[in-house]
Amino acid sequence: MEEEARREDHHLDSFLAWAAELGVTDSPCNSMSQQNSNRCLGNSLVVSHFPDAGGRGLGAARDLRKGELVLRVPKAALFTTIRLLGDDPKLSSAVNGHPSLSPTQRLGVCLLHEMGKGRDSWWWPYLKQLPRGYDTLATFSEFEKQALQVDDAVWTAEKAILKAKMEWRQAKLVMEQLQFKPKFRSFGAWTWVCATISSRTMHVSWDEAGTLCPVGDFFNYAAPGEESSGLDGGCHTSESFLEDGLLANGIASDQLTTKGLNSHLDSFVDAGFEDHLAAYCFYARRDYKKGEQVLLAYGTYTNLDLLEHYGFLLAKNLNEKAFIPLEPGILSLTSWPQDSIYLHADGKPSFALLSALRFYVSSPQQRRSILHLVYSGSQLSEDNEINASRLLSKKCHEVLQSLPTTTEEDDLLLSVIERIQDMNCPVEVGKLLCSFRGEISAFLDGHKDLPAAHDKIVEFLLSSRAKSSLGKWKLAVQWRRGYKQIIADCICFCTEVIEGFSHQNEVNIPEP
Numbered sequence: 001m002e003e004e005a006r007r008e009d010h011h012l013d014s015f016l017a018w019a020a021e022l023g024v025t026d027s028p029c030n031s032m033s034q035q036n037s038n039r040c041l042g043n044s045l046v047v048s049h050f051p052d053a054g055g056r057g058l059g060a061a062r063d064l065r066k067g068e069l070v071l072r073v074p075k076a077a078l079f080t081t082i083r084l085l086g087d088d089p090k091l092s093s094a095v096n097g098h099p100s101l102s103p104t105q106r107l108g109v110c111l112l113h114e115m116g117k118g119r120d121s122w123w124w125p126y127l128k129q130l131p132r133g134y135d136t137l138a139t140f141s142e143f144e145k146q147a148l149q150v151d152d153a154v155w156t157a158e159k160a161i162l163k164a165k166m167e168w169r170q171a172k173l174v175m176e177q178l179q180f181k182p183k184f185r186s187f188g189a190w191t192w193v194c195a196t197i198s199s200r201t202m203h204v205s206w207d208e209a210g211t212l213c214p215v216g217d218f219f220n221y222a223a224p225g226e227e228s229s230g231l232d233g234g235c236h237t238s239e240s241f242l243e244d245g246l247l248a249n250g251i252a253s254d255q256l257t258t259k260g261l262n263s264h265l266d267s268f269v270d271a272g273f274e275d276h277l278a279a280y281c282f283y284a285r286r287d288y289k290k291g292e293q294v295l296l297a298y299g300t301y302t303n304l305d306l307l308e309h310y311g312f313l314l315a316k317n318l319n320e321k322a323f324i325p326l327e328p329g330i331l332s333l334t335s336w337p338q339d340s341i342y343l344h345a346d347g348k349p350s351f352a353l354l355s356a357l358r359f360y361v362s363s364p365q366q367r368r369s370i371l372h373l374v375y376s377g378s379q380l381s382e383d384n385e386i387n388a389s390r391l392l393s394k395k396c397h398e399v400l401q402s403l404p405t406t407t408e409e410d411d412l413l414l415s416v417i418e419r420i421q422d423m424n425c426p427v428e429v430g431k432l433l434c435s436f437r438g439e440i441s442a443f444l445d446g447h448k449d450l451p452a453a454h455d456k457i458v459e460f461l462l463s464s465r466a467k468s469s470l471g472k473w474k475l476a477v478q479w480r481r482g483y484k485q486i487i488a489d490c491i492c493f494c495t496e497v498i499e500g501f502s503h504q505n506e507v508n509i510p511e512p
Ligand SMILES: C[S@@+](CC[C@H](N)C(=O)[O-])C[C@H]1O[C@@H](n2cnc3c(N)ncnc32)[C@H](O)[C@@H]1O
Pocket: 052, 053, 054, 055, 056, 057, 131, 199, 200, 217, 218, 219, 220, 221, 222, 309, 310, 311, 312, 313
């Protein structure tokens, strides 16, 4: 174990030295300090481990101020399709010979081609830093997918898997033509490459697939808007650094100082490629104390989005939404787009959902005259509000009853999964297996090739294959647990609304 950690540290040091040679730096523009250093970090950022927020990430090497430029990754260090094809005429002619490939497929083929070169690749120090496995939905097995329980989520996973399979079949032709070794043209390799691209690329204007950005891709995620509830309260970030660069917002490089940026913070984006500096630039979204993790807002995502594209979810996600099945009658009466009809993270119905319910429970004779009130979000009457809340509560109860496990069962399951994940002693795993056979049986049934003997099952539960699957199973259970919590909170919200009206009526009853 120690030997492995030492090896990883050594690889990281070599990578940071390699990046420094390419001009990657966390020093201010025009600073000479980096010239004496064989590492690209240390002035503003350090690589650290944040077990509860993304694992490896970048911490503040000193106190940082909101808007400070904290990292520059020059174009020469960006892993893009154009660069890779430009460096390799054979690769270029093969990839360009398949014009139907999407930008992501093209980048995927380039990345697998480079991986296939192993140590001979110029990019090897960087490639060694990429994760070996991912937990994105496209990598979920049938069992892990079904563990999501909610139809919408299972379907999202199914679509992600089907998309990866389709893209792989198309890309396989060019990978065969380039004589990739079987390991690098397998479906497993393709899901790895898709997850790498989906979770690590950054937006550039010249390629829809984006760019891999060495060192820049060490930043972990915090949802946009969180910084305003943190230290400073005033910074509005735009949607995502995947979307827009600072210069796209019209800021010239000579303004790239904290002071210059502050006047532009209303349209603040924490990262983007800047033509003037020919570099990908990263900015502090808020003030940071030395040692704190410096985070980026990759975009505004629900937990299912995060799981699909990045393979993780947030315990507290203000952008979380829960969609509940509603009969077509409710949906067809309004013109709200379907994706605006959901429950917020705190269980309250979205504006569109509440309006749709108010309209649905109103009498057909009334509907024409109240339409403008419905669209403006007004309450229509006490009865209407109570009926809308009753209907929503009923729908939520139906959803919870239709799911195979309760939140309490999910909590127990999560604690069992965590205990197995933490164990490395066969005797302890054996005991846990005896105590929680019921909970674990679905997981074991999901691994069809497993021998029935107790000691073989224990051996399997301690294997890296089981650990990877346990990690995905846990994510699926955490996701459905969060979904059920929102539904339960919505039931409480509806009860409060209904009780609020009866309480008002009691107060208003005139004295006899
Ligand atoms: C761009 S990379 C960030 C660096 C990554 N931790 C690494 O070691 O290379 C994005 C990945 O980091 C992890 N990650 C980022 N932010 C996270 C967070 N807030 N919580 C958990 N995992 C996170 C996810 O695995 C995600 O796919």
